[in-house]
Amino acid sequence: MNKKKSRIKVLFISPLVKNNKETPPHFPLGIAYVAAYLKSKGIYVKAIDFNIDNKEDKIVAIAKNFNYVGVSVFATAQINHGYYLAQRIKTNCPKVKIVFGGYHPSFLPEEAFKIGFADYVIKGHGEIPFYELIIGKSKKNIIGLSYFENGTFIHNTINSRTNLNKLPFPALELFKLRKYQDDVHVMPYAKYTAIDVKSSMGCPNNCSYCSAPLIYKQKIYYKTPQKMLKEIKYYIERFKIRYFHFEDENWLIDRKRIERFCDLVIKNKIKIKYAFMSSINVMYDNLDLVGKLKKSGCVCIDLGLETADEDVQKNIHKSNSLEQLIKVDSVLKDDQIFPFILIMSFNVGETLNSLARTTEFMLKLKKSDLETIEYLKTNSSPYGFGQFATPHVGTTFYKNRKKSGIFLAEKNYDLHIWTKPSFLPYSFLNDVPKIIKNFNSKKNMEEYLETFEVDLLRYFDKDYAKQFWNLYKNIDSKKSIYKNYLEKFNNISLEKYVLMIGMMAKLFLICSKK
Ligand code: B12
Ligand code: SF4
Numbered sequence: 001m002n003k004k005k006s007r008i009k010v011l012f013i014s015p016l017v018k019n020n021k022e023t024p025p026h027f028p029l030g031i032a033y034v035a036a037y038l039k040s041k042g043i044y045v046k047a048i049d050f051n052i053d054n055k056e057d058k059i060v061a062i063a064k065n066f067n068y069v070g071v072s073v074f075a076t077a078q079i080n081h082g083y084y085l086a087q088r089i090k091t092n093c094p095k096v097k098i099v100f101g102g103y104h105p106s107f108l109p110e111e112a113f114k115i116g117f118a119d120y121v122i123k124g125h126g127e128i129p130f131y132e133l134i135i136g137k138s139k140k141n142i143i144g145l146s147y148f149e150n151g152t153f154i155h156n157t158i159n160s161r162t163n164l165n166k167l168p169f170p171a172l173e174l175f176k177l178r179k180y181q182d183d184v185h186v187m188p189y190a191k192y193t194a195i196d197v198k199s200s201m202g203c204p205n206n207c208s209y210c211s212a213p214l215i216y217k218q219k220i221y222y223k224t225p226q227k228m229l230k231e232i233k234y235y236i237e238r239f240k241i242r243y244f245h246f247e248d249e250n251w252l253i254d255r256k257r258i259e260r261f262c263d264l265v266i267k268n269k270i271k272i273k274y275a276f277m278s279s280i281n282v283m284y285d286n287l288d289l290v291g292k293l294k295k296s297g298c299v300c301i302d303l304g305l306e307t308a309d310e311d312v313q314k315n316i317h318k319s320n321s322l323e324q325l326i327k328v329d330s331v332l333k334d335d336q337i338f339p340f341i342l343i344m345s346f347n348v349g350e351t352l353n354s355l356a357r358t359t360e361f362m363l364k365l366k367k368s369d370l371e372t373i374e375y376l377k378t379n380s381s382p383y384g385f386g387q388f389a390t391p392h393v394g395t396t397f398y399k400n401r402k403k404s405g406i407f408l409a410e411k412n413y414d415l416h417i418w419t420k421p422s423f424l425p426y427s428f429l430n431d432v433p434k435i436i437k438n439f440n441s442k443k444n445m446e447e448y449l450e451t452f453e454v455d456l457l458r459y460f461d462k463d464y465a466k467q468f469w470n471l472y473k474n475i476d477s478k479k480s481i482y483k484n485y486l487e488k489f490n491n492i493s494l495e496k497y498v499l500m501i502g503m504m505a506k507l508f509l510i511c512s513k514k
Contacts, residue, residue, distance in 0.1 A: 008134055010038055011066040012047040012174075015073065015081035016054070018414035022375050022458075025051035027180045027196045029247065030102055030126070031072045032170030037127035040168045043134065047174040050081065059085055060092040070130065071116075073102035076393060076416035083116040090117035099133070101126040103211050104413075107394030109146040110153050121146040124159035124215055127167060160216055162201060164223045169231055172239055183245035185300045186338045187371040189273045194243035197231065199223045199261075203249035205279065208316045208396040209347070209389060212249050220253060225260035232265070232272060246276035252286050259289060262296035275300035275340075284324040287331050294335050300372075301337060303328065306344040306386075308361035309354035316347050316397075322361060329365050338370045342379070343386025345502065346421055348397070348404045350389075351431045352481075352505040359383065359506045383452035383506055385459075385499070387418035405429070408495055419458075421495050429482035433475050433501060437511035442469040448507055459499050467492070471500050 012035055014028040028049055035045040048055055048062070055062065063069050069089055071082045086098045097119045100112040105121045112118035122129045122144050129144040139147050144159030172195065183194035200223060202216030223231070235241045252258050265272065274297050283303060305320055306313070313319055325341070332339040343358060362382035372380075379386050391398040391407060401407045401423065409415035409422035416422060439445040446465045449456065456464055475484055481501055489497050 008068070009044040009046075009066045010035070010068045010070055010130075010134070011063055012045065012070045012072060013059075013082075013085060014047070014049040014051065015071065015078040015085060016050045017075055017417070018077045018081065019417050019420060020077060022419050024181060024375070025049065025179065026074070027175065027177075027183075028072060028074065029170060029196050029198060030074060031070070032172060032174065033167065033198075034070065034072075034101065034126040034130055035174055036168040036171040038131055038134070039171055041131055043131075045171065045174065047171075049175060050085075052176055052179045056085070060088055063089040063096055064093040066096060068097045068099055068134065070099045070101060070126075071118075073100060073104045076104045076413050079104045079116075079413050083112075086117040099130065101130070103215075104393055106158060107211070107214065109155060113146075113148055113153065119147075122159070123155075125162045126159075127162075129159055158215065160219070162221050164198075164201065164221055165227050169234055172235070177239060177241065184243050184273050184275045185245075185302075185340055185372050185376055186275070187373065189243055189299055190373040192243050193241055194245060195235065195239075195241055196247045197235075197244050198247050199228045199231075199251070200248040200254070200257075203279075204253070205250075205317070206396075207318050208400075209344070209392065211392055211394055214394050220250075222254060222257060225257055225264055228261050229264045229268070229270070232270060233268075236270070236272070242272045244272060244274040246274060248277065250279050250282055251276035252278050252282050252289070255286055255289070259292065262289075262292045265296040266292070270297075272297040273299050275302065277302040277304070279304060280320045280325050280328060283328050284321075287328065290331055290335050290337065294337060298337055300340055301332060302340045302342060304342045305358075306342065307347060307350075307354060308358040309349070309351075312347050312349040312354050315349040316344075326365065333366050333368045333370075336370065338368060338372060340372070340376065340380055341365075343384070344389050345385035345387070346423055346425060346428060346498075347389040348400070348425050348427065350425050350428045352428075352433065352501070353431075355502055355505045356509045359509055377454065381452070381455055383455040383503075385421075385502060388421040388423070390416050390418065390422050392416065406494075421499060424494065424498055428498070429485075430480045432479070433477055433481055433484065433504070434508075435472070435475065435477050436508045439469075439472060442466075445469055445472060448511055451510060452503075452506070456503065459503075460496075468500060468504070471497075471504070 012031040031047050039045050073079050073082050089096055098117055099120045100118045101122045105112045106123040109121040112121050124144050129142050132142045146155045178193050184190055200220055202220035203212045204218050206213045280303050329339045359382050391401040405423055405425035407423050485497050
């Protein structure tokens with residue numbers, strides 16, 4: 001490396017995820033990967049995660065000492081803050097080059113130039129393109145780069161490919177690691193510092209709400225089991241971390257690779273606890289591996305059910321067999337591994353019936369004596385809504401959003417977040433609310449509501465009973481949910497009203513069983 005190059009300094013920033021009080025900050029793994037690569041080439045790197053350290057008032061003073069600022073936008077709910085920080089930096093230090101990377105700018109690069117003060121956007125994997133940009137490679141030959149030249153935007157193709165075995169380990173040393181906790185979900189391990197790791201990237205599936213198929217084009221890139229073991233050992237030795245969440249889209253998909261990794265962990269007596277994500281069918285096909293998974297430290301598996309309704313499943317291009325999930329759930333619970341079943345409400349095709357079906361299905365599952373951390377309790381509770389479907393920029397869901405429902409957060413990126421309903425499908429709004437149980441008094445209704453107070457308190461104030469009673473008394477069960485809203489209930493927000501109807505569906509279901 002020549003002298004001129006060694007003087008180059010890059011500051012990475014992870015902007016605030018807005019409206020996300022419920023979920024603890026996630027570790028900015030994307031930055032850690034790109035920064036590690038630049039560092040391995042002799043470039044000076046630093047990083048600020050605004051979700052941990054809100055250095056807004058110092059950002060200009062810090063940024064002026066750098067040649068490049070890399071803004072990493074993992075979630076759309078970060079983008080406005082990212083644009084704001086970029087504007088502050090660019091207007092005060094015009095020489096600093098602003099480079100945007102991550103999911104949102106990868107799919108809407110021009111926005112970053114028009115309102116985000118970007119000099120460049122790197123779409124898809126950032127390690128090699130960012131380095132090539134710094135060393136002055138011809139822009140037209142940098143895969144993934146978007147730039148502005150002679151009055152036009154130029155968009156090179158997205159960088160979909162990566163070679164995980166050749167990349168250096170992510171630069172964890174740039175972050176205050178002790179601030180990132182909970183990741184293995186299950187107590188008591190969730191109390192300790194845990195980090196996200198990635199041992200493969202990509203997924204063969206094509207779910208309508210997911211960005212993975214757009215980045216990876218349904219291909220998968222793997223780390224070898226040996227590299228996985230080396231990485232885990234490195235985290236233990238250098239950072240004293242023994243708790244991990246494998247954030248691979250579908251960890252078990254190459255069974256041989258994972259079996260070998262488990263064997264290596266067991267043989268080398270590596271003491272770790274970990275969680276991972278898997279699709280339900282892949283987990284079902286590998287149930288005979290559960291013993292080995294357990295022995296190597298697995299305590300939790302995230303499984304994406306999303307809905308128990310077949311029509312909604314079809315709409316989101318997902319086909320989960322409920323029988324398979326019942327079996328998986330039971331085997332894991334018997335082995336003291338927590339199956340964290342993910343639900344997503346208000347996808348295209350959702351109706352009162354489909355919400356109730358999902359609730360009913362979740363209620364049938366075995367009870368587990370394993371305790372999870374607090375914020376996840378309502379996520380996998382039968383009475384909760386889990387995540388709310390959000391049409392994320394670039395996805396098939398996003399492309400079709402206008403014909404399938406009302407996107408409440410269309411103009412407000414800060415609300416593209418799973419804890420707030422941002423999309424209401426017409427299927428739900430046009431459904432007709434059937435009142436199937438006669439409550440004879442408000443008190444009588446309150447008794448039923450109390451059954452799922454923990455879930456209710458996530459969405460409503462403490463005095464929710466009065467509002468539910470008003471809704472119950474005044475709803476017209478011959479008119480659609482939306483018509484009722486327009487005629488009688490538009491003194492509250494549509495979002496709140498729809499949540500109440502959804503909760504009613506769950507409530508009626510429980511009542512009808514009594
Ligand atoms: C694993 C994961 C998580 C993990 C976090 C893992 C992590 N630390 O990265 C958890 C479970 C915590 C999580 C949470 C959320 N997630 Co998530 N998550 C994913 C998932 C499955 C993979 C992400 C991943 O691979 N990270 C690993 C790193 C290495 O990759 P990366 O961040 O993409 O970084 C690379 C490039 O983007 C680029 N890059 C990144 N930053 C920069 C910066 C610069 C300057 C450059 C040049 C390049 C660059 O280079 C990196 C290396 O190749 C994706 C779906 C998918 N398969 O794509 C969704 C996804 C990213 N999540 C998403 C969302 C929305 C969220 C949440 C906001 C929840 C929600 N649904 O509302 C929360 C945020 C929580 C929080 N507290 O901040 C959305 C984002 C879509 C959007 N436009 O908003 C995605 C795309 C899922 C989807 N619906 O399609 N998630
Ligand atoms: S299975 Fe998961 S990672 Fe794969 S496309 Fe579907 S949601 Fe995305």
